[in-house]
Amino acid sequence: MDPAPPQAVRIALQWLAHGEGLPLPGLQTAGAAGMDLQAALAPGETLSLLPGERKLVPCGFAMALPAGFEAQVRPRSGLALRHGVTVLNAPGTVDADYRGEICVLLVNLGAEPFVIRRGERIAQLVVAPVCAPRFVLVEELDATERGSKGFGSTGLA
Secondary structure (H helix, E strand, O other), X not given: OOOOOOOOOOOEEEEOHHHOOOOOOOEOOOOOOOEEEEOOOOOOOEXXXXXXXXXXXXXXXXXXXXXXXXXXXXOOHHHHHHHOEEEOOOOEEEOOXXXXXXXEEEEEOOOOOEEEEOOOEXXXXXXXXXXXXOOOOOOOOOOOOOOOOOXXXXXXX
């Protein structure tokens, strides 16, 4: 039995002047979680990312996430595998009350310069619901089998 498709969430998007003409972010397959983000550079403009260098790349739009949602900016696996280019602060968090331009902080961990052109897919955006945590002070936490065992406590593999 096929799972039910996810519930659609309406997100208002506003193109900025330098983003107009790029396709709207969208899911590329029925089972996709992330939508591609594209570089909103001027036509003919390139941005070179030298090995070890990081730069903020504009996506050319702002959006209004509904209350109770967030968006995460995540790396594209193909860029990471082929070029060593990834999102430096992965995942980057976009809060529901942010109304500025969506940008991607890329870093080149590869050995060669990487050139970015207008419309190049540079990251992906995943929209998800969030809970509103409320911390409550207690004298003692409930016991678990794991307890306070941390890093590497469940094995090396």
